Amino acid sequence: MPSIPASRPSTFGEELANSISHGLGVVLAIVGLPILIVNAVHVGSTAAMVGAAVFGGSTILLYMASTLYHAVSHERAKAWLRRLDYGAIYLLIAGTYTPIALGVLRDSWGLALLGVIWSLALLGLVFKLVVGARFERLSTALYVAMGWMALIAIRPLWQHMPAAGLILLFGGGVAYTLGVVFFMLHERLRYSHFIWHLFVLAGTGCHYATVLGYAY
Structure with a gap:
């Protein structure tokens, strides 16, 4: 996940921890994707298959x-990878909404929410690829706002999803949101970004369990 531009550069140890933590995320996401697909095939729903593929693909891309x-330490390559990292957050947010909208909501609620969230995600991706690390506080606020847009559909979610699924879904949102606190502390707290990564892994894990067990 992206680092906040700051006068204090990350140490070698910090970047090593950051790389290892989300390197583990890559491995888990790659292993987890076929499990999601097989489960969706077993369910027999095209919507579940599409949702699982989009969620799994966006997770792999992000990590x-x-x-x-x-x-990467090469300055120019790192700058461009940072833009991709920033933009991939938008895609993961939209990718997480996709199986819920298609498999749980399904009706006009799902389609409307999916249209709005993917429009915002694509605009956010282009914006980040263009401006890079600028407007970081605005971007962070938008990430959080997009994540909690699910509250708009809380009533149909409550009607169509078991309590355990709702707990996992919103528990993932809480993990991401709490992690933002450490994301913003890079300047003052060493290894805060690594701690943020751990919260991201926890949030993704909750949402993976939601998609696997309840998004159909």
């Missing part, structure tokens, strides 16, 4: 971009 960004 791959983050790992490469933190692992």
Whole structure:
């Protein structure tokens, strides 16, 4: 995940921890994708298959971009990988909404939410590829706002998803949101970005369990 531009550069140890943590995320995401696909095939729903593929693909992209960004030291390459890392966050957010919208909501609620969230994600991706690390606080606020847009559909979610699924879904959102606190502390707290990565892994894990068990 992206680092906040700051006067204090990340140490070698910090970047090593950042790379390893999300490198683990890459491995888990790659291993987890076929499990999601097989489960969706077993369910027999095209919507579940599409949702699982989009969620799994966006997860792999996010963790791959983050790992490469933190692992590479070449200045120019790192700058471009940072843009991709920033943009991939938008895609993961939209990718997480996709199986819920297609498999759980399904009706006009799902289609409307999916259209809005993917429009915002694509605009955010282009924006980040163009401006890079600028407007970081605005981008962070948008990430959080997009994530919690699910509250708009809380009533149909409550009607169509078991309580355990809702707990996992919103528990993942809480993990990401709490992690943002450490994301913003890079300047003052060493290894805060690594801690942020751990919260991201926890959030993704909750959402993976949601998609696997309840997004159909």
